Amino acid sequence: MSQTENKKGFKGTGRMNVDTAKDWIHTFFFGGADVIIDYYADDFVFEDLTYFQTIDNKEDLHRAFVQFSNPQAAEGTSGTHDFDIIRYDGGLAGDHRAVMQPKPDRWTQEEWDQWTAEASLGGHRNDYDEWANITWIWRATHTDDEFCGLTGMKGKTTYVRGQTFHLYKNRQIVREYTQWNFREVAVQVGAYPMPEKFWLAK
């Protein structure tokens, strides 16, 4: 194996940009769990809020990603997943990095600790050198009948927008905040009504 093929994590060298973001988002499915976990630093926090996933070790991360590995990767898969980037914003780290907030008066300590603990994980990694905000679209053709509590999904194709905020150090992800719009999928399969757009002019 040549020296570059031996190299794990993000392909290429130099600054992060829309191409490294495409490398990351496509490796989920086409590369699979074994490959994608090396895009993350050893001291990392990954969050997919919609999946209730807040992960800071590589074993759990591998188990979380296996569901997106493609059939050729011989791991289990929950369908065909196309993740594609719509918009990319990013640059060198700003002067406000991981500014964590104390409990406001209107909260009890217990409440605040419970509901902010996961979000605060990884706050110590304020040493990141680049950031990115990635707006993406996910087209899933489901092979399982159940998806996040929704049933009758097998064979259906759903489309959902997602958003990922990445913080990098030396071309590795040290903190990820990902979220995608479960409500959109629930509306598409008829589990919930499309909301009335009351804000539009009558």
Place this chain on the structure above:
Amino acid sequence: MSQTENKKGFKGTGRMNVDTAKDWIHTFFFGGADVIIDYYADDFVFEDLTYFQTIDNKEDLHRAFVQFSNPQAAEGTSGTHDFDIIRYDGGLAGDHRAVMQPKPDRWTQEEWDQWTAEASLGGHRNDYDEWANITWIWRATHTDDEFCGLTGMKGKTTYVRGQTFHLYKNRQIVREYTQWNFREVAVQVGAYPMPEKFWLAK
């Protein structure tokens, strides 16, 4: 009224930071729709993906925000809403601003246009001068029975994490991407099961 009290939009002057973010997030409820809409530039795009809201005019924006105005603001309100910031990241605009992506091969043009049109809105505003990523928590005590298709909500208190990516120009918001975890609220009120955390070590 003194000169400063006459000034609309973000309080104070100078760079954006966690204090301007707190000003923004608290004004939703405590200031109300009449005040918060001036935090947005005239040429803006606001998005709350979970509410299916993609808005680029101030009339629609006012109607969208009224539901969060507090009772004293005499407009309708859907309960008591505490929005508080957990973490703030931000800085001067990076060198990658509004990098929009063309349709990938695996999509039809029709598909791509349908599912990326709203996300692409505001892409022309790559003239922003600062950015922020705001991780927040929302505690809502509901006074309406229905909330986003969930029923039996009256009197219940729910907690949900949200994420906002802001782009500013001259201390006004030119683009907002907001999302919050509807699935978390659905699980809290028993409409959906808490997922099995299959990624955790057994």
